Amino acid sequence: MAKRQRVLVVLSQNELDSQPEPALDRGVFIARETNAMLELFVSEYHPSFYTPLIGKTLHNEWKPETYIRFALSRLQEISETLANREQLRVSSDAAWNRHQYDGIMQKVSSIKPDLMIKTIRHDSRLNRTLFNYTDWHLIRTCPCPLMLAKSEDTWATRAIVACVDPSHIHGREEGLDNSIIEIAQWLAYRLRGELHIFHAIEFMPEPIFRLWQPGASYDNYKQDSREEHETLLNELLRPYGIGSRRIHIAEGRPAESLLSFAKEVNASLVVMGAVSKGTLENLFIGNTAEKVLDALSCDILIVKPNPIEVRETVVEPVFG
Incomplete structure (x- = not known):
């Protein structure tokens, strides 16, 4: 960058x-x-x-x-x-x-x-x-x-959490996840911080799945869904050379999962995305909810699709 x-x-x-x-x-x-x-x-x-x-x-x-x-x-x-x-x-x-x-x-x-x-x-x-x-x-x-x-506090831990959702149609079309990763990786590199990539999978509730697919295996559905998300995430992250131990996939409601993870790593900064689709009401903030912005006690960085271009060679050992 x-x-x-x-x-x-x-x-x-x-x-x-x-x-x-x-x-x-x-x-x-x-x-x-x-x-x-x-x-x-x-x-x-x-x-x-x-x-x-x-x-x-x-x-x-x-x-x-x-x-x-x-x-x-x-x-x-x-x-x-x-x-x-x-x-x-x-x-x-x-x-x-x-x-x-x-x-x-x-x-x-x-x-x-x-x-x-x-x-x-x-x-x-x-x-x-x-x-x-x-x-x-x-x-x-x-x-x-x-x-x-x-x-x-002045970013005592310098742990930076980048929230991505490669399954989100709007973010994928507009390059939002790439923008999130690039600025988070740049900050972690320049500030000698520790980058974490976070993604949450929210499965269909089992009672609804049973109505949708009577007789089908709910465990198989969850396994297939997780594999699909992992594939999308790996494709997204391939160009960035981020070590596997810095990539985290949680299962559950995205908002609660992110709050729990940010606390677990004592995050100094959470980077998430915002996509506005024409009106103030139609705003998607990554794969999170308004309560995340409200409840997080650490700093937050909101990124829009395709911000001002920043490119620089980042050395993998900083994150791996």
Whole structure:
């Protein structure tokens, strides 16, 4: 794969207020390891600026332009600190937009980053991730790989799980699994991590099978299905030279199986795919369910079919 040239980190007011966010930590980590350009970006909007209740004096003093100047000044401070401390190439920008995701998408369209990183909040007490409207919109529409940074830890294990489903018609037609593997393999190689390929097989429930094939062997059906999935998976992985001990096939519901496996290997990052078929409702996220995004406590990387091309020779011993 080629080097990642530009990483876009979307920050919030918290980061400007000197409250560190996982997204910035990941961006610095990846940029440092890959020699990529790091761009820091804030998209904000405060409706209180447009209400007369805040008073004429305050309204005159605090206009969007005032906030943008403040944000740019603070971003410049952060950029200079990172450039000096980490020896990184860092730039920054800020935008005022009624809808945060519009500002972010305009930035993505402008600079065409190879990777975007944004912090999302995971409540360990509730075992839930607190997605907002902007998060879901980006998951559905962001054209570049989108990393959702949850964990406060700095990828201590560097175990990267790539979720693939070669039996999924949409993903197969659009090369989604290949995109997932390539970016996961690239990250594992560049960050000296450990790559795991994960696939789950959900068999037809036995009562339904009995109605569909009266008198047929359910065990034979399961064996035939598993062999078919293994064949498809082997064909998918053949070009990548990934060692067999890094390939994992689970049997059961994909969402629950993935959550269990990610916990088993103490994953730092799970890479999965999203295919949008025309409307926001018709979104397929690999072979998983919405609950996976919600319940995973580690970082998540959402990949769309055929992202910006990245190719590089990867050495097998890193994964084998």
